[in-house]
Amino acid sequence: MxxxxxxxxxxxxxxxxxxxxxxxxxxxxxxxxxxxxxxxxxxxxxxxxxxxxxxxxxxxxxxxxxxxxxxxxxxxxxxxxxxxxxxxxxxxxxxxxxxxxxxxxxxxxxxxxxxxxxxxxxxxxxxxxxxxxxxxxxxxxxxxxxxxxxxxxxxxxxxxxxxxxxxxxxxxxxxxxxxxxxxxxxxxxxxxxxGPPSVKYRGIFINDEDWGIQPWATKNMDTDVKDLGPKTYTKIFELLLRLKANYIWPAMHPSTKAFFYYKENPKIADKYAIVLGGSHCEPMLRNNVFEWAENFEHEYGKKPGEWRYDLNKNEMDKYWTDRVIEAKNYEAVYTVGMRGIHDGSMPGPKDKNEKVKLLGQVITDQREILSKNISSSLSSIPQIFCPYKEVLSLYQAGLKLPDDVTIVWADDNHGYVRQLSNPEEQKRSGGSGVYYHISYWGSPHDYLWLSSISPSLISYELTKAYQYKADRLWVINVGDIKPAEMETQFAMDLAWDINKWKPENAHNYAESWAAETFGKEFAKPIADIKAVYYRLGHEAKPEHMSSVNFTEEQANERLVAYEKIYNQAKNLSNKMPERLKDAYFELILYPVQGAYLMNQKILYAKKSLALAEKGDQTALDYSKKSRAAFEQIKLITKKYNEEIAGGKWNGMMDYRPRKLPVFDMPKVADTIVKKAIGQAESIKKPIIIKASNFDDKVAQKGSDLQNIKGLGISDSGISVYPFTTQPIQENEIATASYAVYNIDFETEGEHSIEVKCLPTQGVNNGIKVRYAISVNGDQPQIINVSPASENNIWKLNVLQGYASGITKHQITKTGKSVIKVYLLDPGVVINQLEIK
Missing domain, CATH: 3.30.379.10 (Chitobiase/beta-hexosaminidase domain 2-like)
Structure with a gap:
């Protein structure tokens, strides 16, 4: 040479x-x-x-x-x-x-x-x-x-x-x-x-794209096909490689044609070495919303039969077989099983046992299709089964899943994993993984506009999953990618190296990320802004503001906190180098300002109505402030779309996805109602204690109590480590690890203690989310804060960011009392105690 x-x-x-x-x-x-x-x-x-x-x-x-x-x-x-x-x-x-x-x-x-x-x-x-x-x-x-x-x-x-x-x-x-x-x-x-990475397959789900990435792609990228197509996916795939990710669930809403409709899409994925997949309701790489419900006649020259496997097996088998033949030379992970055409339950027999049997037959036949058409051995063809929503109940009812199929456990759509593998499931050769949301459309309320799930919560839930052997595949629902860039990057960094950002240090990620993104001189101020932004978002996401009730004191605290971080963010923007001003607006200023304005709009509107009821003339001032915030949201969104980066992102940001009422102008006071108001009854404030401010802690039976900053309300929580700690039986409470709080009671008699916890789910079937509480050595009272199902209690929990239990205690003397809170189950996180 x-x-x-x-x-x-x-x-x-x-x-x-x-x-x-x-x-x-x-x-x-x-x-x-x-x-x-x-x-x-x-x-x-x-x-x-x-x-x-x-x-x-x-x-x-x-x-x-x-x-x-x-x-x-x-x-x-x-x-x-x-x-x-x-x-x-x-x-x-x-x-x-x-x-x-x-x-x-x-x-x-x-x-x-x-x-x-x-x-x-x-x-x-x-x-x-x-x-x-x-x-x-x-x-x-x-x-x-x-x-x-x-x-x-x-x-x-x-x-x-x-x-x-x-x-x-x-x-x-x-x-x-x-x-x-x-x-x-x-x-x-x-x-x-x-390398190698901690999690084998790591990637993202482009979802609910109707109000962001799809209209943006139509206007700015794939202008020839006017859709989210090959040019956009080229940029998505490069992003995945830069994040050391390898896996995609493509966009699949009715607004977007199927990934395989554009023949360049899978070819580009292969060139970029991205592994193809399909969501929980897209078996065998088929997008049913488009390919069955809309395009079937174009592909096959006839209308499709009913989407019921017990009535239309042959047609559905051919439909799946044709895709496997088309995709067999691409690297792919096949979703097996079946749901409705879109995000609904599987049609079939009304009897649950019969439905379980039918789902088992679907999976058997799908695997036969894979075996016949792909030269690799069946056990070496990556396959996943995602027990999402109602499918979890079918799995729990006795579905026999082949050992080599990976179970991809889902969260409850709000960041709390519903179930993980038990000791027997952990032995399966297919292993397990996680489907996790940082963006969501659905009950009890969407959060598609801004991204506000903290690295601490992401790390807590996904590290817990990893310790329960969910290391085969992680897929993160990121919505439109923007404005969830930082949170997406964190999830992929964590998937690459599970030990880099443990729950106990994940709150430091924002500073590390900001140093890399904007420079060391801006890292600490940005991290401080993000810490408050995540705390306020956990207590109520901007999209959930009309669903959560705050006291007047809490509302004022939120507005003061938001005003402070907004002013900090605005001042930093003025100091930012010109080359980074667009990035700063997209990644920091718009989410902070948008969240602040949403809180102003909702909270000022409520305040105007309350003051008007009292005949207070200042009610009209708060009406004006609410309206001004509403108009300002429109202006900053227009700036995002039309001015930032020379209009590069035009169509990406919609301040009211799905046009939900929370994004509209709320009712405000337009007139003052003059009426006599009786003497307001003074309500004694509760004693509020951050769980992490314990006076002592006692670790027992090989476990420990870990303080985790940035997790839940109060901006911190305590949890029992390791995640695989065995649950404590009711007759063994004395063997549980516990925290001690010394409290001065001013009065004797009955007092209530509300313990506010992260609204986590039991780590697997049969395990709850329990704590026990004892005052001055009385009999510990056991509370399970995890709802039995996704009922109204669960809905309230995920919107307000906490689950809680209330216990009553007799205080026989004033002065110092000793409260002990025992953590009985893995995955329980105590955030705050409120004593009345």
């Missing part, structure tokens, strides 16, 4: 004072870093108006070429210089960037053969990569930057990981996060080995 471009040899002069051998030995054990300064033995990626050349092997997967080109563009973003990407060129430069997959790249295989990279660290691993600076890797080459992957995605992840280290955010395109220009780029000597 000849040396084409020896420009990097000049750095040898910098090394005269350090023995090369000692430096080389030292770099073997250290991780690579990035720098704008030429540190000894570092690799010159860009300096003095020149860039290193990138080399790939033409035999390698398409995604490697895609990643190399993206890396070239990233270097250009950072330096205004554009590297050359060469394919199948044996004449390497003196300092090349070599990108390739073990077994698919002759460059990588040669380096492995000569021991320059460690074959065993990559071979046979899932989505693993190494990034290393190698001295004299090949004859005639002084130094190389080598990105090697164990498989095609591993290689792509390695490329994008280096981009991220250099300063290119994964959200560079999706949220206009423009990096600062750098004079030079160097990769410091060493090697970083990354």
């Amino acid at each position: 000849k040396i084409r471009n020896p420009y990097c040899l000049s750095i040898i002069t910098l090394l005269f004072f350090v023995p090369n051998l000692l430096l080389a030995q030292k770099t073997q054990s250290q991780k690579i870093g990035v720098s704008e300064i030429n540190i000894p033995l570092s690799f010159p990626l860009a300096e003095k108006g020149k860039t290193a050349t990138i080399y790939i092997d033409g035999r390698d997967a398409d995604v490697v070429s895609i990643a190399a080109d993206a890396f070239k563009n990233d270097i250009n973003l950072l330096t205004n210089l554009s590297p050359i990407v060469k394919q199948d060129d044996q004449n390497l430069s003196a300092c090349p960037v070599i990108i390739g997959t073990l077994g698919q790249s002759k460059f990588i295989d040669q380096l492995a053969k000569t021991g320059k990279i460690n074959r065993s660290s990559l071979q046979g691993k899932w989505e693993t990569f190494s990034i290393s600076v190698i001295e004299n890797p090949i004859k005639g080459v002084k130094r190389a930057l080598v990105i090697a992957g164990s498989d095609r995605r591993g290689t792509a992840y390695g490329v994008f990981e280096l981009s991220r280290m250099l300063g290119v955010s994964p959200l560079s395109w999706w949220a206009d996060v423009k990096p600062a220009t750098k004079k030079a780029l160097f990769v410091t000597a060493g090697e970083s080995l990354v």
Whole structure:
């Protein structure tokens, strides 16, 4: 191999004072870093108006070429210089960037053969990569930057990981996060080995796209087909790779044609190495809303029969078979089972046992279709069964699920996982996973507008799931992607490395993310804003404001807190570099201001009516404030769509998805009603204690009480660790871990204690969400805060952000009393005590 471009040899002069051998030995054990300064033995990626050349092997997967080109563009973003990407060129430069997959790249295989990279660290691993600076890797080459992957995605992840280290955010395109220009780029000597990921399949569900990404794509991306199509999915797939994700449930609402309708879609997914899937109601990669209910006649030349497997088996089998034949050469995870045509229960016999039997037959026949049409063994074809909503009751009623099918447990649509694998289910070869919402359309109320589920809650629920062996597949319902970018990135970071953001430190993610996205000087102020934003959103999401009642004191506290973070956010916006102003508006300012204005609109309207009832003239002032907030929401949304990034996002943001009443102008006082008001009865305020402010804690039976910041109301909670702790039986309460609170009671007699908890569900069948409470050593009272089903109590719980129990206690003396709260079940989180 000849040396084409020896420009990097000049750095040898910098090394005269350090023995090369000692430096080389030292770099073997250290991780690579990035720098704008030429540190000894570092690799010159860009300096003095020149860039290193990138080399790939033409035999390698398409995604490697895609990643190399993206890396070239990233270097250009950072330096205004554009590297050359060469394919199948044996004449390497003196300092090349070599990108390739073990077994698919002759460059990588040669380096492995000569021991320059460690074959065993990559071979046979899932989505693993190494990034290393190698001295004299090949004859005639002084130094190389080598990105090697164990498989095609591993290689792509390695490329994008280096981009991220250099300063290119994964959200560079999706949220206009423009990096600062750098004079030079160097990769410091060493090697970083990354992977395999904690969760095998990690991805997103584009859902409820009618008010955001679909109209936006129609106007701005896929203007030829006027739909969410191949051009949009190209950008989505690149985002997934940058987030080290690998899996997609495509958009599937009636507003959007089926993913496979546009024949380029699956081809592009394959080029980007994205694994195809289908949602809980889309068996066998079929989108029934479009392909059965609307397009069947076009595809088959006749109208479809009834969507009932017991009445129309043959037609449905053919419908599924045709898709499997079309998709068999693509990497895919097949959803098995059946629901209604869309998001409804499976049609069939009224008798539940018969329905269970029919669902079992559906799965048996679907697996036969897979076996006949895909050459791999059936157990090696990834399949999932998602017991979502009513399907969970069918599974619990005795559905026999094949051992190699992955159970994907669902949350309750509001961020609390409904059930996880019990010890027997954990032995299944198919394992389990999670379907989790950070955006939702449905009962008791949507939250499609703004994203307000905190990293602490996401980490708590998904880490709990992981400890119950749900590590095979995670899919996150992200709605339109925007404005849930940060929360989506957090979920994918967590899926990649479950130990990086544990529940007890997940509240730090916002600061880490902000440092990477906006710079270290803005990280702490942004984190402080986000902490309050998440706390207020947990107590009532902006979309839920008309469904939750607050006292006058609570309403005032919310408005004061929102005003403070809005002013902080606005002041930060003024300090933000011009290149980041659009990104800041999209990621921080619009959600904060939108939530603040929604609270003003609703709470000022209620206040105006209350004051008018008292004959208070200021009621009309609050009416004006409510109306002004309503109009301001429209204006900032117009700005998002038409001004930010030069109108790039026109159509993406709708301030009133589904035109729900909460988004309308509420009723306000227009006139004052003058009437006599009786003397208001003074109500004694309760004593409110944050659960994390305990005076003592006692851990027992191999468990501990963990304080988790940013989780639930009060902005913190205590939970029993580990998640796999065994439930405490009623006759063994003395063996449970507990927290101690010393309280001064001013009066004797009966007092009530309300314990407010995170509205979690029991970790699996038979386990509840219980605490026990004792005052001054009296008999502990046991409370289960998890509703039996998704009833009205559950609806209230998820809207107000807590479930609670109330107990009565006789206080026989004033002064100090000792309250003990025992945590009896895994997954119970105590947030707050209110004593009356």
